Amino acid sequence: MKQLQGLADIRENPLVRGLILPALSGWQRTGIGREAPRLQPIFRSMMTALVSSLLEAPAEPGDLKLAxxxxxxxxxxxxYRNRALDVDEVVAYSxxxxxxLYYLFEEEEFQVSGYIRALRTLEALELLSNANPWKRxxxxxxxxxxxxxxxxMRRAVRESTGISLRDVQENPEVLRIRAAELRKLIGL
Structure with a gap:
């Protein structure tokens, strides 16, 4: 991990260049060069997990955090669309x-339950903005x-957007703006 930390550009690592980047070749067409600086900490964490697994050598827990x-x-x-998904389900999965789990997410924008709620809220906002003549x-x-x-859902929309569900429905422009802001916060 220390060698990976010392690299100015993670793409210089032979494993990244030979294994990871070819697997992500679809990103190259969409500009992985622009995304690489933002993704370098995640690449480092993934590489640590991969190398640790291949060499059967334990890695420091902090090095695996991002992965x-x-x-x-x-x-x-x-x-997230599964109504039964909650923190306990994520605990069981992880x-x-x-x-x-809470410690792992302490530096993230949302804790686990907040991330689930934000994804559900974004989905609701997108379904509300659907221009389909057969409104749900x-x-x-x-x-x-x-x-x-x-x-x-009403509480989540109010907490995420600062306005009521009725106001969101009546003003499609506000709906689009709030959905874009939430999408950005979530990192989608």
């Missing part, structure tokens, strides 16, 4: 204690977004 956070977020993004009911949108109830 773990990224994998847990991926799990949450795949499952094989971490609740305390360790609010209860249907709440269910499709993973909320357990319509009041839970």
């Amino acid at each position: 773990r956070v990224m994998e847990i977020k991926r799990f949450i993004r795949r499952n 094989f971490l204690s609740r305390r360790a 009911s609010l209860t249907d949108i709440a269910n499709a977004s993973g909320f357990t109830s319509l009041p839970a």
Whole structure:
């Protein structure tokens, strides 16, 4: 890990250049050069996990933190529409204690439950902005977004956007702006 930390550009590492970048070749077409500086800490963490696994040598827990956070977020993004997804489900998936999971996310924009709620809120905002002439009911949108109830969705929209669900529905421009702001906060 110390050698990876010493590299000014992680793309100089032979494993990254020979294994990781070819796997991410689709990103090259969309500008991995622009994204590489932002992704370097995650690459370092992933490389540490890979090398540690291949060499069967233990890695420092701090060195694996970003890779773990990224994998847990991926799990949450795949499952947030499931109404049963909560912190306990994430704890079971990650094989971490609740305390360790909260510690892992302490430097993130959202804690685990907040990340789940933010994804569900973003989904609800996007479903509300759908220009389909067959409008869905609010209860249907709440269910499709993973909320357990319509009041839970109302609270989440108000907390995330600062305005009521009715105001969001009546003003499509505000809806688009708030959804874009939330998408940026989530990192999507």
